[in-house]
Amino acid sequence: MKKYFTPINTAFILWSILLITIATFFRDNMRLFLYLSITVFIPFVIWDILKQSKKFKTEGTKDIYNSINRMVIIAVVLVIIFAMAEQNYL
Structure with a gap:
């Protein structure tokens, strides 16, 4: 069974x-x-991609x-919400 409630998903x-x-x-x-969201999530995204690519190379999974x-x-x-906030729809 997949684990859906991981720490990163809970943070999101x-x-x-x-x-x-x-x-x-x-x-x-x-x-x-929204600026804070973008700057905070970019390092997490990069870290997660690197972690998943290492796992992909070693195990051959498609995760x-x-x-x-x-x-x-x-x-x-995030881009859609940012664009809406920029045009004062929110």
Whole structure:
């Protein structure tokens, strides 16, 4: 059985809840929070890709493709929310 509640997934969920809270109650700080999100998640994404690529090379698994797809989806969501905040839709 796959382990869905990993520490990184829990961090993403908590960060998303915090993002929704800031978007709802503190609209003035939304842009700063999105900048912070981008700068905080980029090192985690790079670290996760490196870890998955080492695992891919040693075991020959396809988990790296799943993790890259998940990271791309999260990046797209952050860019969409950032664009909405930039145009004052939030």
